[in-house]
Amino acid sequence: MKVAVIQMVSSTSLSSNLAQAADLLHQAALGGAELAVLPEYFCLMGQHDADKLGIAEPFGQGPLQQFLAETARAEGLWLVGGTIPLRADGADVATAPERVFNASLAFSPDGACMARYHKIHLFRFDNGTERYDESAVLEAGSEPVTFDLDSRDGHVWRIGMSVCYDMRFPELYRAYADAGVHLLLAPSAFTYTTGQAHWEVLLRARAIENLAFVAAAAQGGQHHNGRQTWGQAMLIDPWGQVLAQRAQQAGVVLTELDFELLTACRSRLPALAHRVL
Template identity: 55%
Template sequence: MKIAALQTVATPDVARNLATAERLLADAAAQGVRLAALPEYFCLMGRRDEDKLAIAEDDGAGPIQDFLAAQARRHGLWIIGGTLPIKAATPGRVRNACCAWNPLGERVARYDKIHLFAFDNGGERYDEARVLEAGDTPVAFEAEGWRIGLSVCYDLRFPELYRALMQPPCDLLVVPAAFTHTTGQAHWDLLLRARAVENQCFVLAPAQGGRHENGRRTWGHSQVIDPWGQVLACQDEGEAVVAAEAEPAVRDRVRQQLPALAHRRL
C-alpha cells in the first residue's frame, strides 16, 4: 500500500489551511497513494493557544470534519486528519483529536491525544494543558488488511502507548506532529526510528515544517520509516507529499528474521 505523510506550514487562517490540505490530498491521490495523513494542527496554528476554542467542533460534525470526509470520498482515500479541536466536557477545554476516514467518507476512528506537551528552556515555553483535555484510550483501526495505530506528537516519547497498540500487533503507526524546532532537531528522528524498530512496524510521521505566521518554528522532517528503521522518504521543511510503498513482505521478513515481538516477557 502506498502511504503518504503530508507536510504543511499551517497559518492562523482555517480557510487557507484547508485549501493547502485539499491541494496536498489531490497531489497524493494523483501519485497513487491509498492512505494519506495530515500533521497535527493542520487546520490551525493560532496566535494564542486559546484560538483552538473558537474553532472547536462537536464530535462527528463540523466544517473541518465535513471537509475531511468529503476529501476522502472525492479521492477514494483513507485519510488520517492530523488533529483538530473537538469540544471537551470540561468548559474552556478541547480534545486534540486525530480522526480517520475511509474512502467512502465514513469516520472509522477517533483518538484523543493522551500526553500533553510542556516545555520551558527559559526562552521557549509551552503548556498544552492550559487549553487541552487529555485523552485516556489507545486507538487502532483496520484499513485494507492493515492494523493502524494512532498517536500524536508528544506521545512519541512514551513507548508504553505503542506497546499497548501492539496487542494485537499493528502494521503501521501514525504520528501526526508539530514538534518544535528545538525538540525536533534533538529527538524527532531518533524517537521515530526507535518506535519503528522496537515494534517492527512501518511508521508514518506527517509534521508541521517551517516558520509559521505566529512566530513559531516547527521541525518538519515528515517521513516514512520501515520496520527495520530505514527512512524510505523524508522532507525537511515546506509543504510536501512524502510518499513511499509500505510492503507487507518487508514487515513479515523483519518479524521472521528477528522475532522480537514473540520474545517479549513484560
C-alpha cells in the first residue's frame, strides 16, 4: 500500500492552509498514494490557542469536514485529516465553546467519515522560555480508535490512530497491538525543542516494540505566530528503519508499505507473542 504523509508549515490563514493542503494532497494522489495523512493543526496555527475555538465544528458538519470529505472523494484517497477542532457532541453551536476536542478524522475515497479519534494525551511543556498547555482549550479524548482499509494490494490493513504527544505513552500503542493493528498514525506538530531531542527515537520505538509500520505527518518550519516546529515527517517500517522522510518545509513524503515485510518481521521475531505483563 502506498502511503503519503504530508508536511506543512500552517499559518494563521485558514483559507491558505486549506489551499496548501489541497495542493499537497493532489501531489500525493498523482504519486499513487492510497492513504494520505495531514499533520496536526493543518487547518490553523493561530496567534493564540483560543483561535481553535473560533473554527470548531460539530461532528458531521462544517467547512473543515466538508473540505476533507470532498478532497478524499475528488482525489480517490483514504484521507486522515491530521486534526481539526471538534465540539463535544450535543454542544450548543450558538455559544462559543470553552474547550474542544483535537480530533483526527479518517475519510474513505467516497467521502464517508470512517473513524473519529480524539487526542487522548494533552501536551504541557515549560522550559522557562517556551510554554504550552493544550488543556487550556482542549478536552482530552479517552478511547483508542482503529479503522480497516481494504487495500488495492489485496490486504486489509488495520490502522491505529494517535496524535503527536500520544507517542510518549506506549500503553496506547500496546492496546493497538492487541487489536491487531498493522499501521500506526501519528500526525503531529512537535516543537523544535522536543522534536530535536525525541521525535525520531519515539517514533522508531513505537514501530519496533509493536512490530508495526508508523506514518508520521508533521508541521515543519517557522510559523506566522512565531512558533517553530520540528518537521521530519517520516514513514517507518516494523523493524524500525526509516523508509522516507523530509526534514523541513512543506512537501509530500511517499513510499510503499509492504504487508509481507510486516508478516516476515513478526514471524522471525514474535515478540508480541512473548509478552508476559
